[in-house]
Amino acid sequence: MREFEINLEPLSANATLVRVVGWLDAHTFEFMEQTINNLYGKGMVRLAIDLSEVEYISSAGAGVFIGSLSGAHERGGNIVLMNPTEPVKEVFDMLGLSQVFTFADSKKAAAAALASAK
Amino acid sequence: MAPLHVSDRIEVEAKTQNLQKVREFLHAAIKRSALPTGDINKVVLAVDEAVANTIQHGYHGREDGTVEVQIEADAGKFTVRIIDSGDPYDSAKGVAGKADLDLKNHIAAGSKRGLGLFIMRKVMDEVSYQSRDGSKNVLTLTKYIKAPGA
Numbered sequence: 466m467r468e469f470e471i472n473l474e475p476l477s478a479n480a481t482l483v484r485v486v487g488w489l490d491a492h493t494f495e496f497m498e499q500t501i502n503n504l505y506g507k508g509m510v511r512l513a514i515d516l517s518e519v520e521y522i523s524s525a526g527a528g529v530f531i532g533s534l535s536g537a538h539e540r541g542g543n544i545v546l547m548n549p550t551e552p553v554k555e556v557f558d559m560l561g562l563s564q565v566f567t568f569a570d571s572k573k574a575a576a577a578a579l580a581s582a583k
Numbered sequence: 584m585a586p587l588h589v590s591d592r593i594e595v596e597a598k599t600q601n602l603q604k605v606r607e608f609l610h611a612a613i614k615r616s617a618l619p620t621g622d623i624n625k626v627v628l629a630v631d632e633a634v635a636n637t638i639q640h641g642y643h644g645r646e647d648g649t650v651e652v653q654i655e656a657d658a659g660k661f662t663v664r665i666i667d668s669g670d671p672y673d674s675a676k677g678v679a680g681k682a683d684l685d686l687k688n689h690i691a692a693g694s695k696r697g698l699g700l701f702i703m704r705k706v707m708d709e710v711s712y713q714s715r716d717g718s719k720n721v722l723t724l725t726k727y728i729k730a731p732g733a
Binding site for chain 2: 468
């Protein structure tokens with residue numbers, strides 16, 4: 466099984482799809498954080514993050530999204546989360562993040578949500 | 584009928600790459616216990632947070648130490664002890680201080696601190712910490728098991 470992997474691909478003219486695979490824990494969160502910061506550094510601030518292959522997330526992983534969301538807003542962008550698995554959704558619910566983030570169930574819906582980012 | 588008493592332990596080097604090994608050990612131990620299936624992921628998460636805190640704050644990223652996770656479970660409760668020889672990490676103070684963490688404002692401010700402790704307290708029924716000079720630090724997490732139909 467793949468421990469952790471991130472793949473990037475264009476979602477639309479100004480948005481990026483970030484596919485995450487594996488465990489997002491206190492060991493792997495820095496790689497996730499670094500990836501998002503690198504994207505911000507290149508001016509890519511509209512991100513759809515596909516969580517459909519993330520089997521586990523801890524507070525370290527969730528914390529990356531909390532910090533990155535405010536970072537995206539500061540830069541006029543946004544983050545949309547796609548298709549979290551049940552264990553991931555459970556942690557988001559526990560931390561009240563399900564009310565904070567925008568969720569989408571398809572690339573089309575994510576692109577539409579990101580197009581309206583200010 | 585599943586045996587109700589479970590006693591097991593694992594000791595790993597204080598490296599975050601060992602967290603998955605600890606989670607797998609916990610999954611297996613919990614399945615042998617009387618803890619309801621619906622609590623498995625939550626208890627694994629709470630213990631993962633505790634072990635990660637120990638590695639990151641107790642050992643400050645030093646990888647020469649070890650973390651021991653002990654499990655004792657019976658029909659009434661599931662107890663996990665996390666034992667380390669790192670610097671005492673003042674979890675006791677944190678446990679008391681973060682009891683009323685205003686999560687919504689915390690998150691709105693983009694802050695990530697204290698989330699692990701929040702999860703530990705939310706999931707487990709008891710969280711206690713003991714550190715003695717020159718001895719080991721012990722963080723104890725307990726989840727009570729309700730009798731079916733109770």
